[in-house]
Amino acid sequence: MTRTGKAKSEKATVISGASIERSPRSIMGSRVETDRNLLDHIRSSQGYRGNVRLLEEESDLASLGLERYKRAVEMCAPKAIATIDAARLGVSLDKGKCILCGRCQEVAPDLFKIENGFVPPTREKRDLVESLGGRTASEGVKKSYEETGKELKEKISKMFGRSLAVREVDAGSCNGCEIEITALNNPIYDIERFGIHFVASPRHADVLLVTGVGSRNMEVALRRTYEATPNPKVVVAVGACACSGGIFGETYATNAGVDNVVPVDVYVPGCPPRPEAILQGLLSAVDRIK
Amino acid sequence: MLGRFSDRVDEIHHLNGNEVHVLLKRKEDIPDLCLYARDELKSKLSTMFCSDDRGPCGAFTLRYVFARAGGQDFFIVLTARIRADQGLPGFPLDRSLSFPSIAFQFPSAALYEREIRDMFGLFPDGSPDKRPLVLHERWPEGIYPLRKEFDVTTKVDRTGGREYKFTKVEGEGVCEIPVGPVHAGIIEPGHFRFSVLGESIINLETRLFYVHRGVEKLGEKMNLDQVLLLSERIAGDEAVANSTAYCQALERAAGVTAPERALQTRVVCAEMERIYNHLGTLAGMSTDVGFAYGSARLNILKERMMQLNEQVTGSRLLFGTNRVGGVGVELDADKVRKVRSTLKRSLHDFELVISMLRNNSSVMDRLLNTGTIARRVAVELGLTGVAARCAGVDEDTRRDHPYAAYSSLRPDKHHDSPMHLTEHEVEMQMRRGDALARFEVRVEEVVDSAAMIDQAIENMPQSGDLVVSDLRERLEPHSHALGYAESHRGQTLHWVTIGDHPDSLSRYKVRTASFVNWPAIEQAVIKDIVPDFPLINKSLDLSYAGNDL
Numbered sequence: 136m137t138r139t140g141k142a143k144s145e146k147a148t149v150i151s152g153a154s155i156e157r158s159p160r161s162i163m164g165s166r167v168e169t170d171r172n173l174l175d176h177i178r179s180s181q182g183y184r185g186n187v188r189l190l191e192e193e194s195d196l197a198s199l200g201l202e203r204y205k206r207a208v209e210m211c212a213p214k215a216i217a218t219i220d221a222a223r224l225g226v227s228l229d230k231g232k233c234i235l236c237g238r239c240q241e242v243a244p245d246l247f248k249i250e251n252g253f254v255p256p257t258r259e260k261r262d263l264v265e266s267l268g269g270r271t272a273s274e275g276v277k278k279s280y281e282e283t284g285k286e287l288k289e290k291i292s293k294m295f296g297r298s299l300a301v302r303e304v305d306a307g308s309c310n311g312c313e314i315e316i317t318a319l320n321n322p323i324y325d326i327e328r329f330g331i332h333f334v335a336s337p338r339h340a341d342v343l344l345v346t347g348v349g350s351r352n353m354e355v356a357l358r359r360t361y362e363a364t365p366n367p368k369v370v371v372a373v374g375a376c377a378c379s380g381g382i383f384g385e386t387y388a389t390n391a392g393v394d395n396v397v398p399v400d401v402y403v404p405g406c407p408p409r410p411e412a413i414l415q416g417l418l419s420a421v422d423r424i425k
Numbered sequence: 426m427l428g429r430f431s432d433r434v435d436e437i438h439h440l441n442g443n444e445v446h447v448l449l450k451r452k453e454d455i456p457d458l459c460l461y462a463r464d465e466l467k468s469k470l471s472t473m474f475c476s477d478d479r480g481p482c483g484a485f486t487l488r489y490v491f492a493r494a495g496g497q498d499f500f501i502v503l504t505a506r507i508r509a510d511q512g513l514p515g516f517p518l519d520r521s522l523s524f525p526s527i528a529f530q531f532p533s534a535a536l537y538e539r540e541i542r543d544m545f546g547l548f549p550d551g552s553p554d555k556r557p558l559v560l561h562e563r564w565p566e567g568i569y570p571l572r573k574e575f576d577v578t579t580k581v582d583r584t585g586g587r588e589y590k591f592t593k594v595e596g597e598g599v600c601e602i603p604v605g606p607v608h609a610g611i612i613e614p615g616h617f618r619f620s621v622l623g624e625s626i627i628n629l630e631t632r633l634f635y636v637h638r639g640v641e642k643l644g645e646k647m648n649l650d651q652v653l654l655l656s657e658r659i660a661g662d663e664a665v666a667n668s669t670a671y672c673q674a675l676e677r678a679a680g681v682t683a684p685e686r687a688l689q690t691r692v693v694c695a696e697m698e699r700i701y702n703h704l705g706t707l708a709g710m711s712t713d714v715g716f717a718y719g720s721a722r723l724n725i726l727k728e729r730m731m732q733l734n735e736q737v738t739g740s741r742l743l744f745g746t747n748r749v750g751g752v753g754v755e756l757d758a759d760k761v762r763k764v765r766s767t768l769k770r771s772l773h774d775f776e777l778v779i780s781m782l783r784n785n786s787s788v789m790d791r792l793l794n795t796g797t798i799a800r801r802v803a804v805e806l807g808l809t810g811v812a813a814r815c816a817g818v819d820e821d822t823r824r825d826h827p828y829a830a831y832s833s834l835r836p837d838k839h840h841d842s843p844m845h846l847t848e849h850e851v852e853m854q855m856r857r858g859d860a861l862a863r864f865e866v867r868v869e870e871v872v873d874s875a876a877m878i879d880q881a882i883e884n885m886p887q888s889g890d891l892v893v894s895d896l897r898e899r900l901e902p903h904s905h906a907l908g909y910a911e912s913h914r915g916q917t918l919h920w921v922t923i924g925d926h927p928d929s930l931s932r933y934k935v936r937t938a939s940f941v942n943w944p945a946i947e948q949a950v951i952k953d954i955v956p957d958f959p960l961i962n963k964s965l966d967l968s969y970a971g972n973d974l
Contacts, residue, residue, distance in 0.1 A: 180736045183739050307636045314662060317611050352561045383638045383640075383643065386578060
């Protein structure tokens with residue numbers, strides 16, 4: 136094993152070190168210059184739609200006017216916004232369903248606010264539901280990718296001897312979540328330097344990353360993949376579809392979330408969740424293995 | 426031109442600018458008219474689909490859409506009605522509900538006919554392949570999801586259904602290799618059944634629809650704006666192409682055009698989508714030939730483009746670009762500056778990476794003559810996009826049926842003089858249809874796309890509306906229209922029929938490029954070796970989700 140921890144940490148410094156001289160390097164006969172500090176940019180940009188917040192300070196719904204609120208409920212394609220208490224006009228927002236289209240903010244800007252963080256992964260599905268008057272509206276995560284990665288790396292080296300094996304299963308996704316999971320493997324995110332690698336067989340895996348609605352035609356394959364994974368195993372549902380069915384919801388061809396097919400330990404919402412959010416989900420997954 | 430069919434044709438009318446609708450008197454005439462459209466009118470079968478119109482006119486409607494190319498921008502829609510006399514709720518197999526198959530004359534029709542059989546229970550008479558397509562085992566016979574009496578949320582028993590029989594290849598030394606639906610990499614699910622002799626593939630059969638989610642049926646339950654969000658999520662990497670095609674279908678049905686600024690913005694975002702996906706595919710091809718360095722470099726560029734996507738539209742996959750009647754993204758001076766500078770830098774790096782790949786014999790040797798698609802196959806299967814262009818079939822929806830702001834742009838830069846045109850034609854003839862040809866086509870398209878973005882930004886009005894406001898008021902119940910766009914995979918077609926309420930659809934038909942191009946892979950791998958399959962698959966870059974809906 137030549138890839139020691141030391142070599143990896145050196146690699147990480149090279150990528151993130153903004154102080155390194157930015158001149159074109161000549162590698163293998165070609166001069167390709169790339170951003171050394173792309174990593175600094177991977178915090179979400181201003182306009183990124185990553186989280187919806189219920190604005191608590193404006194919770195006086197009566198003054199808000201029923202009309203706009205009702206339109207927001209009607210408009211919401213995945214039916215993430217719901218009335219919990221008709222008499223008090225209580226609103227709840229299921230972030231596991233939310234596809235972050237931003238329509239609610241357009242209709243009722245005094246009630247919903249789109250922010251550029253991302254929704255933290257949860258262990259329980261019900262924790263993704265936020266309600267006005269209930270628990271405090273949660274802030275989107277703003278932790279940097281590197282911080283999460285370092286924390287994860289420490290845990291992985293303690294528990295798994297430096298390596299966590301992940302198997303990805305698409306159970307009816309649009310390929311959006313796959314693109315983001317693939318991005319974790321690109322040289323910018325380079326998830327392998329935290330000791331996480333994607334394996335070709337569920338028999339080698341500690342963690343299953345499951346995306347998609349849990350489509351009817353994938354039920355058998357998903358169950359068999361789950362059964363083929365050795366214990367202890369953790370299942371992470373990635374994306375709104377995997378958490379709740381997303382915009383597809385429950386149809387003749389879908390299951391409204393993969394937890395209707397296999398047990399799920401961690402829910403990562405988002406449509407699709409950005410790579411940082413998926414990494415955060417893996418951190419929660421490691422915490423689940425005891 | 427259709428004079429000689431006057432006794433067989435009920436009416437011909439012209440709709441939405443470039444659709445010629447021909448209503449046949451009898452369904453038995455479908456094959457003759459289809460052959461006439463192909464052979465005499467020189468047009469290509471683009472899609473065929475059914476809709477359940479028993480409510481308004483007591484019949485199922487079959488539509489065969491032919492696209493005329495070569496400088497003439499119109500679509501011929503052959504329409505035939507299949508009478509359904511009884512009320513029919515929950516009714517069993519009814520053999521009278523059949524239509525003549527055209528799959529022997531049009532190989533590309535075979536899949537559409539199986540789809541119609543599964544979803545509507547109309548039987549293609551004389552079809553060569555009677556196996557189910559969309560609905561797998563454990564789906565009972567006699568339940569057809571796209572019929573009106575079927576509710577989208579129905580929970581259907583997991584019993585019954587028919588066994589799926591793969592083609593058996595027998596002989597001394599022939600082995601079968603089943604692969605999937607869960608694959609080794611981070612990709613979508615699908616099943617491949619190889620029959621091999623030694624290492625050489627002698628037959629491949631694909632079985633898909635594992636990620637079928639019921640998109641078309643869901644579209645009938647949602648309002649127009651929600652269907653837009655749905656269309657973005659048909660295939661996450663084709664969000665702009667699919668939503669553009671959908672929005673255009675609605676705009677055409679309403680008889681409105683999106684504001685100039687929106688049209689140019691659509692071009693910018695569509696080409697950004699093409700670039701980041703082509704970069705991803707080229708990186709994947711580099712991985713699959715075992716050249717990790719090239720793939721790492723290209724993936725860095727892809728990531729840079731995805732970060733640009735986020736800065737422009739608030740989503741790394743360009744979700745939210747389109748709105749019904751326009752766009753939801755305002756390209757202000759700041760964004761334009763970012764787009765221009767990122768593209769300039771990326772293009773520079775891209776050319777260096779590509780020249781490095783081209784000078785690497787271990788990469789080029791793997792690509793050359795691997796996964797060849799013959800031109801005849803490309804024509805007969807009606808392939809589209811890169812899969813067609815790599816085999817020298819020169820078609821591009823952006824040029825043949827200009828939409829958005831493409832009429833003022835050239836998707837290819839070859840048409841400025843007769844000499845360049847001839848050069849281009851010669852080059853097309855020389856394309857071999859192998860993985861190397863697809864590599865080169867994609868490289869060329871990345872460069873062309875960057876030029877088009879530049880041009881579209883140049884042409885963009887500084888101010889003005891982004892969305893037409895009165896679209897919904899202009900939509901007539903039961904009107905219909907075709908929308909189309911060229912995704913990075915090829916032509917995507919969306920058909921909408923407005924429902925009883927103008928803010929709903931009674932039929933939403935989506936045909937992405939992947940649906941058309943999937944059969945090509947079965948042809949492309951013949952005589953190649955199994956280890957080349959991942960490379961061939963990646964070089965064609967087909968979407969499972971876009972195919973399965």
